[in-house]
Every structure is written in structure tokens, then in C-alpha cells.
Amino acid sequence: MASDNGGAAALSLTDDALDRLPAEVGRPRYDRSEVRAGIAHFGVGNFHRSHQAMYLDRLLNDGEAADWGICGVGLMPRDAQMRDALRATDGLFTLVLKHPDGTREARVIGSVIDYLYAPDDPEAVLEKLASPQIRIVSLTVTEGGYNFDPVTGEFDLDNPAVAADLRGDAPPATTFGLIIEGLRRRRERGIEPFTIMSCDNIQGNGDMARRSFAAYARAADSELADWLEANVAFPNSMVDRITPVTTDDDRAEVRERWGIEDPWPVVAEPFTQWVLEDHFPAGRPPLQDAGVQVVDEVEPYELMKLRLLNASHQGIAYFGWLLGYRLVHDAARDPLLARFLRRYMDDEATPTLRPVPGVDLGEYKDTLLERFGNPEVRDTVARLAADSSNRIPKWLVPVINEQLAAGRPVALSAAIVASWARYAEGVDESGEPIEVVDQFAEELVPLARSQADDPLAFVKNRSLFGDLAERPEFTEPYLWALRSLHERGARATLEDLV
Numbered sequence: 001m002a003s004d005n006g007g008a009a010a011l012s013l014t015d016d017a018l019d020r021l022p023a024e025v026g027r028p029r030y031d032r033s034e035v036r037a038g039i040a041h042f043g044v045g046n047f048h049r050s051h052q053a054m055y056l057d058r059l060l061n062d063g064e065a066a067d068w069g070i071c072g073v074g075l076m077p078r079d080a081q082m083r084d085a086l087r088a089t090d091g092l093f094t095l096v097l098k099h100p101d102g103t104r105e106a107r108v109i110g111s112v113i114d115y116l117y118a119p120d121d122p123e124a125v126l127e128k129l130a131s132p133q134i135r136i137v138s139l140t141v142t143e144g145g146y147n148f149d150p151v152t153g154e155f156d157l158d159n160p161a162v163a164a165d166l167r168g169d170a171p172p173a174t175t176f177g178l179i180i181e182g183l184r185r186r187r188e189r190g191i192e193p194f195t196i197m198s199c200d201n202i203q204g205n206g207d208m209a210r211r212s213f214a215a216y217a218r219a220a221d222s223e224l225a226d227w228l229e230a231n232v233a234f235p236n237s238m239v240d241r242i243t244p245v246t247t248d249d250d251r252a253e254v255r256e257r258w259g260i261e262d263p264w265p266v267v268a269e270p271f272t273q274w275v276l277e278d279h280f281p282a283g284r285p286p287l288q289d290a291g292v293q294v295v296d297e298v299e300p301y302e303l304m305k306l307r308l309l310n311a312s313h314q315g316i317a318y319f320g321w322l323l324g325y326r327l328v329h330d331a332a333r334d335p336l337l338a339r340f341l342r343r344y345m346d347d348e349a350t351p352t353l354r355p356v357p358g359v360d361l362g363e364y365k366d367t368l369l370e371r372f373g374n375p376e377v378r379d380t381v382a383r384l385a386a387d388s389s390n391r392i393p394k395w396l397v398p399v400i401n402e403q404l405a406a407g408r409p410v411a412l413s414a415a416i417v418a419s420w421a422r423y424a425e426g427v428d429e430s431g432e433p434i435e436v437v438d439q440f441a442e443e444l445v446p447l448a449r450s451q452a453d454d455p456l457a458f459v460k461n462r463s464l465f466g467d468l469a470e471r472p473e474f475t476e477p478y479l480w481a482l483r484s485l486h487e488r489g490a491r492a493t494l495e496d497l498v
Contacts, residue, residue, distance in 0.1 A: 010261040013089040018108065022258050025094075026107035030060045032090075035113050037071035038285070040128055040194075042175050043140040044072035044082055049093055049109065050243040050268040052138060052199055056111035058290040067133070068285035072115040073125055075175060083117040085264040091115060094254050094265040098376035105270070106258055118178060122171035129182025130189065135282040137182075138197040139209065141175055143390055145200070146212045151463045155215035166219055176216040183217075183232065184224055195233045195280045201310070203302055203394060206236035206277065235277040236298040238305055242269045242371065244379050269377050271367065275301040293358070300354040304361070307349040309368055311395040311416070312341045316372065317384035318419035322429055322490035328379040332372035336491065339498045342369065344412040352402040386437040388420055389444065393464050401466070404473055411477040415497055417465075418481035419490070421458040424448035429489050455479055 011017040018027050039056070041048060052070075059065035072091075074082055086093070091112045097105040118125045128134060139145070149156050157163065164170065165177030172178045183193055196213060198205035213232075217225035246264060254265045275293040278284075288294045293301070319340070320331030331337055345365050353361070400413045424441075425448040426434045436445055443461075450457045459478065460469045468474045484493040 010255045010259050013092050013094065013108065013260050013262045015090045015092070018092075021108065021260065024106070025258050025260070026105075028057065028061065028092075028108065028110035030063070030066070030110070032110050032113060034066055035060060035069040035111075036067045036133060037114055037128075038065075038068040038133060039070045039136045039138055040073055040134050041070050041138045041140070042073045042075070042179075043142075043145070044074060044079070044086075044112065044115065045140060046246060046266045046268075047239075047241070047243045048140045048199065049112070049266045050095055051239055051241050051272060051274065052140075053109055053111045054095060054107075054272070055274060055287060055290045055292055056285065057107075057109045059285055059287070060111055062289065064289060065285040068136075069113040070111050071128060071134070072112055073128075073178075074115065074117045075119070075173065075178075080117055080119075082264065083115055083120075086112065086115045088263055092262075094258075094260055094262045096250070096254065096265060096267045097270045098267055098374070099270055100370065100374045100376060102376060104253075104257065106254070106260075108260075118173065122173070122178070125178055126172075126181055126185065129179065129194070130185035130191065132191050135194050136197050136280070136284065137179055137194050138199055139175070140199050142200060143202050145175060146202075146208050147176070148208070148212065155212055157215075157219055162216065166216075168220075176213060179213065180217050180220060180224070180228075183228060184221070187224065187227055192282055193228070193232045195235065195282055195284070197235055197237065197276075197280075199237055199239050199274075201239060203306055204236055204299075206234040206279075210234040231281075233279045233281050235279040236302070237277065238273070238275040238298050238302045240273040240305055240309065241271065242374075242377055242379060243267070244377055244383075267377070269371055269374055271371055273305075295357075300356045301359070303353050304356050304359065304364065306395045307352060307399050308345050308365060310391065311349060311399060311413075312345060312368065312372070313384045314388065314392055314396060314420070315341050315344055315416045317381055317388075318416070318423040319490050319494060320381045321385060321423060321434065322419065322485070324428075324430075326381050328381055328384060329373050329375040329377065331381055332369065333375075336494050336498065338369055338373075340412065340494050341372075343498055344416070348403055348408070348410060348413050349399050351406070351408060352399050382435075382437070385423065387439065388424075389438050389440045389464055392417065392420060397465060397468070400468065400474060404471060409477075410474055411481075412497060414474055414477040415481040415493065417459065418478050418485060421448050421451065421482060422485040424458065425451070451482065455482060 095107050116125050147156050161174050165172045165174050198209040217228050250267050254260050254262050277298045278294045316331050325331035400410050403410045424444050447457045456469045459465045
């Protein structure tokens with residue numbers, strides 16, 4: 001890539017370098033030394049930095065929320081890399097929005113004003129959490145981070161790290177141990193509790209967080225658990241922005257196009273959405289001024305996203321891979337697959353939605369197809385196909401169940417399930433191996449490979465599909481699609497479906 005900064009040496013991204021950045025690069029217009037942390041965030045990764053941190057930076061640039069800066073908290077070994085990257089840049093990072101027409105928009109985000117790596121100093125994290133200044137503890141720890149058994153739905157007290165924290169013979173090392181101890185200290189000191197705000201891509205994320213932390217607290221101290229359940233708020237939220245993994249090419253582009261040496265920039269699509277339940281007894285920043293939809297009830301927006309965007313991603317994943325695509329935008333721009341996705345959204349997903357205030361669903365679906373086809377984001381089909389056992393049961397199976405209960409068709413949804421079953425065999429239509437990335441791969445791949453003898457083997461897994469294998473109105477279109485995928489391939493199957 002040719003240098004756009006005249007061959008000059010790149011500036012290391014720090015507070016001192018902000019005034020020397022190219023004019024077209026947005027930057028904090030506020031004095032970061034005057035910002036105080038009101039939010040402690042567990043799980044500072046790319047999504048948090050492209051989303052929540054960006055919204056707070058907007059507020060700070062508008063002269064608001066100076067007491068709502070972010071203190072990042074890391075726990076996992078990989079978080080040490082984030083500690084080192086943010087330490088080198090004074091907590092700054094470059095957010096690059098990649099527009100479909102190839103244009104780029106760069107902004108330096110300054111809302112992360114501190115970062116604590118818990119293994120370095122657990123006590124520092126605990127005292128930060130106990131500080132009256134912290135009024136929100138937010139989370140992007142992925143679904144697995146809530147520690148529920150995927151089969152029973154119960155909090156997993158046998159998780160070795162959780163069990164070690166509950167023994168209490170060493171400083172806490174899990175999200176649960178640290179946050180519950182932080183709350184215990186606040187209660188002991190007469191400080192009101194912080195709000196726990198999940199920003200993970202999970203339906204009812206606040207409700208899930210409540211169940212997790214209450215279960216841990218109950219195992220640690222029943223009196224503390226009673227206090228938590230009576231006093232700690234867990235607002236639900238819906239979050240959305242496609243944010244891929246940062247690559248060396250992204251780092252090089254930031255360096256060569258804008259002359260910024262940033263060890264860990266973030267790239268994202270232009271679209272962003274955050275719908276947040278207004279339940280913050282300890283206060284919150286004026287997020288509505290930054291474009292957040294602050295509402296009384298999140299569920300209608302959540303169902304819209306999970307059943308239209310997320311479930312459609314699964315339609316792209318397996319059909320896309322079987323069609324030979326490896327990048328999401330290439331698959332989404334295939335006219336046949338695009339028609340299939342729109343038909344699924346219109347005919348099967350939309351009838352299961354509740355009214356969504358302030359949203360034109362037709363326009364939303366148009367926008368989704370545009371977003372999927374953005375060639376600049378370069379999201380991978382493999383990423384969409386990973387961890388399907390955490391996705392299909394939560395995003396697509398509810399659509400199927402509601403459609404069946406109402407006597408409506410499920411042919412397109414059933415075909416997506418069949419495409420997963422075909423993909424899970426681990427071999428594509430050319431005989432090339434497929435790496436099936438899933439926590440239950442050792443169970444699912446043999447089931448998929450037994451379909452020649454028992455075509456319903458895959459969907460007989462009740463923990464994933466409930467009783468669908470026993471319902472002819474589902475099994476008939478499912479078996480047709482699976483047979484067609486085996487005998488004629490993905491393209492011919494899609495042609496018949498649309």
C-alpha cells in the first residue's frame with residue numbers, strides 16, 4: 001500500500017501526539033486528564049471499543065459525561081496484550097469505519113482512561129469496584145462468560161476457576177469473584193451498589209447476568225445474595241455493530257494512510273445500534289444524546305436483531321461455505337443466496353416479531369442485506385459458522401417453534417438447519433475437509449456423518465432442537481432439504497427454495 005503521509009515517520013499514538021494527527025482524523029476534543037472513570041468494563045475487546053467506548057467518546061466530545069470515563073478490566077491471559085497495547089497509547093486507539101464504497105473514516109477514541117489487568121493486582125481491581133465513583137460495571141465477556149451449563153441451563157459451580165474463587169483461599173480471579181467481592185465491600189462500607197450492564201449479544205443479557213451473579217453470590221454468602229437480588233440492577237440491552245478481528249493489514253493501513261502507529265486499532269462497519277433498558281438506580285451517562293435508544297423494554301428490538309440479523313448470518317454461514325464462499329460479503333452478494341435470506345426474513349422471521357417502536361422493518365431488512373454485502377469489512381464465513389450450537393438453538397429454533405405453533409411454514413428455517421447438518425459432516429461438496437469449530441463438535445460431527453443411515457440423527461439432539469425431530473411439519477421440509485443438499489448440492493437446493 002502506498003504511503004499517504006508523505007513518507008514521514010508514523011506518530012506513536014499517545015496523548016502528546018493528538019495535536020499532530022492529520023486533520024481528517026477525528027480525535028478527543030476534551031481534556032482527558034479531567035475525565036474520571038464512572039464505568040468499569042470487563043472484556044475490553046474490539047466490539048467494546050467500536051461500540052460502548054465510541055458512544056462515551058461522543059458524549060465526552062460534546063462536553064458531557066466527564067465523570068463517566070471507562071476503566072477497562074482484563075482477566076484472561078490474552079487480556080495482557082490489551083493491557084500492553086493501551087499502556088503504550090495512553091489508552092487511546094484508532095477506530096476505522098469501512099464504508100461499502102471503499103472510503104475510510106478514522107477517529108481516535110479517548111474514553112478508556114484506565115486499564116487494570118487483574119492478575120497483576122487483584123486488590124487494585126477490587127478497590128476500583130468498591131469506589132463510590134464507579135456506578136456501572138459493564139460486560140462483554142461472550143455468552144460462555146456467564147458460566148451456564150449449555151444443557152441444564154444451571155450456573156456451573158463445578159467450573160474450576162469459579163470453585164477456586166468460592167473457596168476463598170486466594171484473591172478472586174473470575175468476573176464473578178471480583179464483582180461480588182466488590183459489591184460485598186460496598187455493602188460493608190455503606191456505598192450504594194453499582195449497576196451491572198451486560199453488553200453481550202445474548203437475548204435477555206441483563207436477565208442472564210442477574211441469574212449468573214445471583215447464583216454465584218448465593219453459593220458464597222446467602223445474605224449477600226439476598227441483598228444483591230433486592231438492590232442491584234441488571235438492565236437488558238441490544239447491541240449491534242459488525243466488528244471483525246484486527247489484522248496486520250489494518251495496522252499497516254492506519255500507519256500508512258494516516259501516519260499513526262497504533263498497536264491495536266479497531267475496524268468496523270459504519271452501522272451501529274444500541275438499545276438500552278432505562279434501569280440505572282445509581283445513575284447513568286446521558287447516552288440518548290449519543291444516539292443510544294433508551295427504552296422501557298428491549299425485547300422487541302432484541303427479537304428483531306436475533307431473528308433477522310443473527311439467524312440470517314447462520315443462513316449465510318453454511319450455505320455460503322457449501323457454495324464455495326469464504327468471505328461474508330461474497331456470499332451475501334450472490335443473488336440467489338440474497339433472495340433466500342430476504343425470503344426467510346419476510347416469510348418466517350418477521351411473523352414471529354412483536355411491534356418494534358420507531359423501526360421500519362422493511363428498511364431494516366434492506367439495511368441488513370447491504371451490511372452483509374459490505375466488501376470492506378471482510379468478515380469471514382468461518383466466523384459465522386463457529387459455535388453453531390450456541391447460535392441456532394437461540395436464534396433460529398424459536399422462529400421454527402413459533403411458526404409451527406401458528407400453523408405457518410418453516411421450509412426456509414428448516415433448510416438452514418439442514419445446511420448446518422450438512423456442514424457439520426466436515427466435508428464440503430468438493431470433498432475438501434471443513435474444520436467444524438464448536439464446543440460440541442466431538443458429538444455433532446459423528447451425528448452428522450451418520451445421516452446416511454438415519455437422516456434425522458442430527459436433529460434428534462433434544463438439547464439443541466427439543467422435539468423438532470418428532471414433528472412432521474418440520475421433518476418433512478428438513479429431510480427434503482438435507483436430501484437435496486446431498487444429492488444436488490447447495491445451489492440447486494436454494495434455487496428450488498426461492
